[in-house]
Amino acid sequence: MNPTRFLLLACLFLSTTFSFAANQPMRIATFSVDATPPLGSPLAYDPMIATGTPLSCKGIVIYGDRKPVILCAVDWIGIGSSGQIAFKEAFAEAVGTDPERVTVHTLHQHDAPRCNFAADDLLKEQGLTGMAFNVAHARKVIRDAAAAAKAAPQEAITHVGHGTAEVKEIASNRRIMGPDGKVRATRWTACRSPELRALPVGTIDPELSTVSFWFEDECRAVLSYYACHPQSYYRTGAPSPDFPGLARNQREEESGIPHIHFNGAGGNIGAGKWNDGSKENRPVLVNKLATAMKESLNNTKKQGVNSGFLHWHVEPVLMPPSTAIDEAALRETISNIKATPAVRYAAAKELDWYLRCQRKEPVNLTCLQIGSNRVLHMPGELLVEYQLWAKEQKPNLSIAMAAYGDYSMGYIAPSKAYDEGGYEASARASKVAPEVEGVLKEAMKKLLSR
Secondary structure, three states: OOHHHHHHHHHOOOOEEEEEOOOOOEEEEEEEEEOOOOOOOEOOOOEOOOOOOOOEEEEEEEEOOOOOEEEEEEOOOEEOOHHHHHHHHHHHHHHOOOHHHEEEEEOOOOOOOEEOHHHHHHHHOOOOOOOOOOHHHHHHHHHHHHHHHHHOOOEEEOEEEEEEEEOOOOOEEOEEEOOOOOEEEEOOOOOOOHHHHHOOOOOOOOEEEEEEEEEOOEEEEEEEEEOOOOOOOOOOOOOOOHHHHHHHHHHHHHHOOOEEEEEOOOOOEEOHHHOOOOHHHHHHHHHHHHHHHHHHHHOOEEEEOOOOOEEEEEEEEOOOEOOOOOHHHHHHHHHOOOOOHHHHHHHHHHHHHHHHHHOOOOEEEEEEEEOOEEEEEOOOEEOHHHHHHHHHHOOOOEEEEEOOOEOOOEEEOOOOHHHHOOOOOOOOOEOEOOOHHHHHHHHHHHHHHO
């Protein structure tokens, strides 16, 4: 382990708060680089055989009179473990900050790459390096994004805004409960069953939030947050940012304002009630989400930047691994030449997560406190109940959530979901124990109470 990473991990056990005084103007810089792999590269489930629609790695650097904060969103399915570390260390070095002041999230599109260098290292011993993702390309995106963040021109900010809008006819809950209190069916993101599509929407967060940065009356950047799986259809062999990324692109083109979108706690949320998987339905979803993005910005209430306006909080947590994880069986699968490459990669990713838990390496939860806004940055495919709970804790504040940070542990469900069944809480999908709910909520409560 290199000294920088060792020092970082040693420090992560301390809850940390970083404040930015206002004796200098708040400044921001936005950046965007192409994150599309070359032809022939692995996408999440298939090789890339066509060029498709470009994928982006977009972010914002927030400057005060101390070290900067970087918020980054990537059009990939997930970035886990040492992929997170590599992004954060590169960004931190580029702009002169610390890795714990950097967040990296994905939008979780399925016609897009994944990234976990530690899992690839485990496969490298079996001669399978680069099987799950294009390692050289991932490294290039990290270098390009760090260089873009460093070179991005800084702009002064006088106000920060917050807006919300209801998103209509996109989100629906995937977990369909039976009369016995157990999951009887899953309404996937593309659903062709008339019976399942006719059922109620279920538990969702219908609200899209925007945090915007202004110089007087000029909006200079918009961050948006919405909880929903991003799939309209996939497995095409061509990359696509799917409907959330396309809606973001549409708004950026219409307004001329840099726009960075984050996926909220949408692990059990999809468009299944409103989406049959037809290609014709993708632009319908794009327009619905773009409309909500526009309405949220139009509904913005601004606050002037003042002393004590901006704070960055860090809360490291040790997440309990699933008791279903079997280290010996995973190692056997990794070395089994008869197993498919996809199965061996899944085993390598799970083993890496388990070893991290054994080494007691924490995962950071962070919170951007900016005026009356709180933005929580969370790991995994978090179920929407966590997002709704966070908003209930501080109803007088404007709370948004970005999930799909560290992707190593897969789905993170509430404790009761592990008894209810269903895909999201299965041993295949979730690599944490039910006790994770208490761990995360305690840390979230601390972050929101600062």
